[in-house]
Amino acid sequence: MSNQFLLNHLASFSIAGPDARSYAQSQFTADVDRLAGDAWSPLAWCDPKGRVLATMMARAGENRVDLVLPAVQCESIREGLGRFTIGRRVDLSESGPVSGVFDGLGEATPLAFDPERGLLNDVAAPGDAAALRNWRRLDLCQGLPWLEPESSARHLPQWLGLEELGAVAYDKGCYPGQEVIARLHYRGTVKYRLAGLEIDTVEAIDAHARITDAAGAGIGHWLGGMALESSTIGLAVLATRAESDGAVLVACGERAHSARVTAPETLC
Known part of the structure; x- marks a missing residue:
């Protein structure tokens, strides 16, 4: 019997192509060059003012970056990222479902900050209300700040605890909002x-x-x-x-x- 269950509050899409990693590196707060395919790691996409548009979980292969994010934001974020692909050899896939696993991960990829939990993108497993509630509570306990449209573009990454999750890199190249975020880290006071x-x-x-x-x-x-x-x-x-x-x-x-x-x- 499968131990996979549907995470119906999440959705996924992928950035694929020869420029997938370099494109993602230019857009997200984490160092995509350090991401691997054997763990899901948190990162964020910000606006030019450094406000977080969405938090996501990501894993990266040679020519591919897979992303998991709240289902209520998936299409708007996917479309927004698509507007910046001009001149890049990348394609953004259609959105798909996400499933989770607690025990015996099998084909699931573990979370970097919680290796006992695993995610499968583009997999629609059966629903399990108890498992879903347990998953969502663990996200809260581990300080994973999923956003909604109403809370998008409101907060800097440091306010959301994304530094503590390893979702912000200060030794990589530019990305939207990087100057504001770095200035707060090196010279500012986090309020x-x-x-x-x-x-x-x-x-x-x-x-x-x-x-x-x-x-x-x-x-x-x-x-x-x-x-x-x-x-x-x-x-x-x-x-x-x-x-x-x-x-x-x-x-x-x-x-x-x-x-x-x-x-x-x-x-x-």
């Missing part, structure tokens, strides 16, 4: 950080929902999360002044819910 949040009730929080302190001052934004049996957990971008174990307020329609600030790894 925001990735944090975990816990809400004691089951709530549906919109992507990029506003987060305030007790006095009502803006302190950050919700990225995404999931409901558990009696609570809600998620990731947020918060001002560095927000204390761990402190309380913040997360907007939900006309209401605001109290949430405890914690490290992402405590969400499991």
Whole structure:
């Protein structure tokens, strides 16, 4: 019996051709020249202001770079990347499904930061609700900040914890937003950080929902999360002044819910 299950919140496409690696190197935050085909590694695509358009998982072969990203962003990101291929010997494939594996990876390629989990692009395995929930919770615990259209082009990579995931290289060539990102790394002060949040009730929080302190001052934004049996957990971008174990307020329609600030790894 197959242990593969569909990750219906993700989708995939590939960049293929003689210039695939050099093209990807010119677009993404990670050093594509160091990527291999035996692990999925995180990276980001940014706008010229250094704001992250999408976070992705990538693996690279000789003439191919495979990408996995949120399904709600896949077509817009694929089309956006396609606008910069003029003069490059590359083709972008049609989007396809993504499946996951927990045990006995088989043909699945492991995640670089979690080798006990594996991804298969262009594979539509059967659905498994329990396995999917477990997968999504592990992504939260490991601080993997998947974006949605509402949270795209809002945050610098450092605010999303992408440095800690090894998704940003400072010793490679130029890519969109590189000057802004490098300036913050070498000369700036990081004013925001990735944090975990816990809400004691089951709530549906919109992507990029506003987060305030007790006095009502803006302190950050919700990225995404999931409901558990009696609570809600998620990731947020918060001002560095927000204390761990402190309380913040997360907007939900006309209401605001109290949430405890914690490290992402405590969400499991």
